Amino acid sequence: MAGFTGMLQADGYSGFEALYDANRTNPGPITEVACWAHCRRKFFNVWGDTQSPAAKEAIDRIAAIYVIEAKIRFAPHEERLAQRAETGPLLDAFFAWAEAVLAKLSAKLPLADALRYAINRR
Numbered sequence: 001m002a003g004f005t006g007m008l009q010a011d012g013y014s015g016f017e018a019l020y021d022a023n024r025t026n027p028g029p030i031t032e033v034a035c036w037a038h039c040r041r042k043f044f045n046v047w048g049d050t051q052s053p054a055a056k057e058a059i060d061r062i063a064a065i066y067v068i069e070a071k072i073r074f075a076p077h078e079e080r081l082a083q084r085a086e087t088g089p090l091l092d093a094f095f096a097w098a099e100a101v102l103a104k105l106s107a108k109l110p111l112a113d114a115l116r117y118a119i120n121r122r
Helices: 014-020 035-051 053-074 077-084 087-103 110-120
Strands: 004-010 030-033
Touching: 014 030, 014 035, 035 053, 035 110, 053 087, 053 110, 087 110
Parallel strands: 004 030
Antiparallel strands: none
């Protein structure tokens, strides 16, 4: 990765943190592109263990994003861009909701961990 600059899709492995340092100058910064599947899995695990309504809501909100992506998977570039504009409001709503829910939870709960994981990869 020494000569790479651009976007990197990876999981939340802490060993990658130095790659995402905004002050990385040689050759330049790497932008983390987080994976919704990793975020969703954390909520799915909480739902399976606790039947938490908030975990289920997170799964449903992420599913709405997946619907848009599935619809445009093989569409022409212009159509993909136009349809992806629909995801912006969904993402804004998801993160506003996640921050509001997180503020009400004990920091030690698995749901809080899942929310922090998603929020920190926004």
